[in-house]
Amino acid sequence: MLARTVQAVLVAVMVLTSSACQATAVSGAAGASRASRASGVSRVVFDDFNGAAGARPDPRLWGYDLGATWRGDRDNPLSQTYTDAPGNVRLDGQGHLVIQAVRTAAGFTSARLVTRGKVDMKYGTVSARIKMPSTPGIQPAFWLLGATEDWPRCGEIDVIEMPHRATHWAATITGITTRGHVWSRDDKGESADLSRDFHTYWVTRRKDSITIGLDDRILGSWTRDSLAPDQVWVFNVPMYAILNIAVTANRLPSVPGPVQATMLVDWVRYAPAS
Template sequence: MTRQSGSTVTSRRRWRRRVASLPILVAVAVGATVVDPPQTSAATLVWSDEFTGTGGTSPAASRWNWETGGGGWGNNEWQTYTNSRVNSRLDGNGRLAIVGRLDNGFVTSARMNTLGKFSFTYGTVSARIKLPAGKGLLPAFWLMGTDIYSVGWPRSGEVDVIETPSVTTSYTNHLHGPTTSGGHWQLGNGGAIADLSTDYHVYSVTKSRNAITISLDGRTVGTYRAGQLRSGQQWVFNKPTYVLFSLAIGGNWPGAPDLTTPNPSYMLTDWIRAYSA
């Protein structure tokens, strides 16, 4: 378990006490017309989830796993991830809702993955998501190597397709990998953009041999190639990776929530689709 500093614990307690008196805000999912990302004529849909089903029910266990527990998740995060329908459920309108919330002093959320149920080496995965805005929130759509439990991180490799720590008027994407000396390297892209929390947007990642491209509504916002790496940095992405959705709260990055942070907060996903190379 990650030890938390006294200042972190004090900030958390202060947020818990003050935010507990705030009204519960209910997010209303509003549809928007977004053109699906173009696919080449050779691309074939190989896996998807449209999140259809009765409101309040579980996403398909045949497609998703739930990672559970607290302990900071390596970043001094505040939330405990659960598999409860309080934190992850279908909304009845064809969307997955991942919900971060404060209940009786406990911060909870959800982290879902497809390990053992779907992975891909090369191809494109796209998801149409409405991200939550709020200080201290870190929603993410990302990939991890399927060998995570045998080689560990960062040798597994990590691809962060979209992360918006606290602020949804800018985007970030990253690659994380290992060095030959046992260290960690990181490459990233980011920039200002119209508020991503006001509507749904399509986030895509395309993996090919020695290259990864990330796009937002069909526009490339990150290009990474093995040739960019420096001596001693290793490219570990020419292998199967699986998908994760998560909504973290607090921690070293993005920092603590405050009175303006909605409780609960919603990360809404309309669909996720994977295409062959």
């Protein structure tokens, strides 16, 4: 765990940007220049989630996507409602962010935190130290979306997604073709149970290049030249980070009673390319 003497603040003045990649986008600073919006944050950003138990994460860095808009697709139907309630998102008082999916009488609630309009990042490395949940039907993720276009033109980078169990991981990039269709490239695999301890998940972006990793291991790497001729490289833009737990409706536990899944985040860091 990184030393707690590091302050959970921006090391220098951040460049706020606006995002069109989601209907609930948060606007950036009204006076931001076109050049600033194109370049993203230019200094190191670090959040170690220090704070009192039950407090919200730093509002200078994090916002929320709320509601039941994100329902997945026919093959992967999602059933959560995202909230910013303390039962779904809070600090634990021990230097961790808690994201919790909870089954209630009305269905599942969860949380989806975003840095959109607060920390939009271009080239460099985005990393997070996370202890994942392991519950059937629970789908935790750490990922990025482009800050300048609507999905899928904005581009999507799934740094880590765990569909249905903590021993199976997926790292994925998603974009659009010249005909307007969605394409995805992914690497998937089995691992030791990632819910047993904290691990560092990271993505390094450079112009025309993406590399995703887990601890000291590379999970996947893609370049503009590795795409098919009709697949557009949409990733040379500022992107924002997302932490969330989705709930997959067709894989929910059938047992009655409470179901609760917790993602613990130790820290999140962005280091721009030098």
